[in-house]
Amino acid sequence: MKRLVLFLCCALIGFASLTACNKPQVESASPGPADQQIVDSYTYLYGRYLVLQQENLDIKVEKVGYNKIKYNPLGSAAFVNPNLDVAYLEAWLAVDPTHAVILNVPKITGRYYTAELLNGWGEVITNINERNYPKTPYGKFALVMKGTNPDIPAGAVRVEVPCTKTKMLARVELKGTPLIAKKLQEQFTLTVPEDIKIDPPITVPKFTNAKPIGGEIFDNVEEVVASCEDAMPKASEMQALARQVEAYRKSSEQAKTHVDEVVNTKAIPAFLAGAKGFGTQKGGWSVSYKAGKFGDDMMARDIINYGGLWANEIKEAIYFVGLTDSDKGLLNGDNAYQIRFPADALPSSEVNAFWSMTLYSVPDYRVVDNPMKRYNLSSQSPLKKNADGSLSIWVGSSMPKGALASNWLPSPAGKGFALTLRMYVSKDDVLDGKWFPPEIKHVP
Structure with missing residues (x-):
């Protein structure tokens, strides 16, 4: 009896093993890149996509030609x-x-x-x-x-x-x-030679500043990164990571959903939060001392390409971007603001060329129309100084109380806006961060 039981057990074990061998095997899915790697890859590629978007607009829509x-x-x-x-x-x-x-x-x-x-x-x-x-x-x-x-x-x-x-x-x-x-x-x-060969711009999905490109940024990584050599020191590392994310995203619907979710819930919000204030910040102003030559700062490159594409390197032109007042409130046309430069720190004394301050709508960074057709103030504007030699620039949808008409920059009523202070061929104390524009002060 014992031998019969032992024989049946062995037979059952053998059958089970045979069945297991003949049963299709389900391969375990690779874990894929970490969420932060997906975010980093997105951040790296986004700067290039912003340039490609502009090229497509210029060549295909505006028909400017090469x-x-x-x-x-x-x-x-x-x-x-x-x-x-x-x-x-x-x-x-x-x-x-x-x-x-x-x-x-x-x-x-x-x-x-x-x-x-x-x-x-x-x-x-x-x-x-x-x-x-x-x-x-x-x-x-x-x-x-x-x-x-x-x-x-x-x-x-x-x-x-x-x-x-x-x-x-x-x-x-x-x-x-x-x-x-x-x-x-x-x-x-x-x-221009007549027989020069020119490839058309790489087609990119439609996106806007208000709604950045999503997970489809990983649809065509190889063509995008191969189309132009990147000067960023860690470019090869980031391109390899982007290829890894692309391969993972294309491996299954589950992987695609995962990558797209990370992009929408982490990468894009992180970028938009960074775009509200970046680099060195003080008194409502932000500045990147890496503009034009970004090193390994992917986020700085994205933000500059997003809000001021074609920014120059700082020794040529440095850009201070005003997005909030000194109390960290977003700039709004329903408010009035004063920017008061001390007599011993006027912008004209800090440049070897010239300076200008321009007001833009957000998030598209276009000038804001107004009845005066006044979009900026600059070295060439007939600005008047205060009695103590200081210089005040006033901003508001209507002329603020106590402001000088010559020094008033109109803003859009009921809408947000941004300011850009450009300093061309700045002196060393500007480039070294020792000089900074005065606070954007919310005034009654």
């Missing part, structure tokens, strides 16, 4: 984050391995100018001006794709660019003589 200079009308406010104290010109410059594009820069003396070149991540490549090119501040500048050796004209200055596409944004100071500035603006020209 290798064609757009000479913006003087005082034009029809684009994001304008500075109304300069004559602007801009272009998407496209090169290929066997062709260079020549930027012809006119001779300019006695007024600020620069031709800023930026890569596809919103980082400054160089500024063409007398400060960076003292021996050749004007003439022919040949844009050449890094690692290539196309023919360039004799005497042209070789400028290597890391991508096939480069954004050029040039400025010529109006300096009270706008007609001369306009004439100089139009003397910036391009010499």
Whole structure:
């Protein structure tokens, strides 16, 4: 009897083992990247997507074309984050391995100018001006794709660019003589080979500043990161992580849901919170001393590309962004504010070129229309000082009590806004953080 029981037990065990062997095996899912890795990958890619979004808008919607200079009308406010104290010109410059594009820069003396070149991540490549090119501040500048050796004209200055596409944004100071500035603006020209090969912009999903791109940011990682070399020191590390997140997201519907949820509940809220105040903050102002050359600061690059795409490096122009008052309340057109510069710390004494303060709507960073058509105040404005030599700038939807009409910057009633103080070719105490704009004071 015992032998029979033992035989049956062995038979059952053998059958169970055989069944287990023949049963389809369910592989255990890999754990995938941690939530913080998903957030970091999103933060890294978002800066590039903001540039791609602008390229698509310029090329596909505005039809500006590549290798064609757009000479913006003087005082034009029809684009994001304008500075109304300069004559602007801009272009998407496209090169290929066997062709260079020549930027012809006119001779300019006695007024600020620069031709800023930026890569596809919103980082400054160089500024063409007398400060960076003292021996050749004007003439022919040949844009050449890094690692290539196309023919360039004799005497042209070789400028290597890391991508096939480069954004050029040039400025010529109006300096009270706008007609001369306009004439100089139009003397910036391009010499372009006829048979240059230009790829269309990478298509990106639609998104806005109010509603940033979601998990679909990981749909096309390889093409996006391969389209332009990134100067960020940890770029290769972050690109590898982004590829990992993309592979995980595409592995199953469950993984896609997880990544999209992390993006929507963690990555985007973290970015939007950071955009409300970033870098060094004081008295309602925020400033990044890394603008234009961001190092490994992914969030700073995102925020700058989000609110002020094509920002220059700080030695050329530093941007103080006012988003709150000194009590940390968001700026609102229903309130009145005073910004009072002490007599011994006037903005004009802290720059070698000029300064300006411009008011923008949020979150789109467009100038706010008003009956006076006054969008900014600057070195060239007929500002009046206070009796003690200090300078007050007043902000409100109607002229604040006690304000000087010449010093009043109109704001939108019932709506939020932001201020941008630009300091061009600042002195060392500005660049070192020793000088900071005075508080944005909420006044009755």
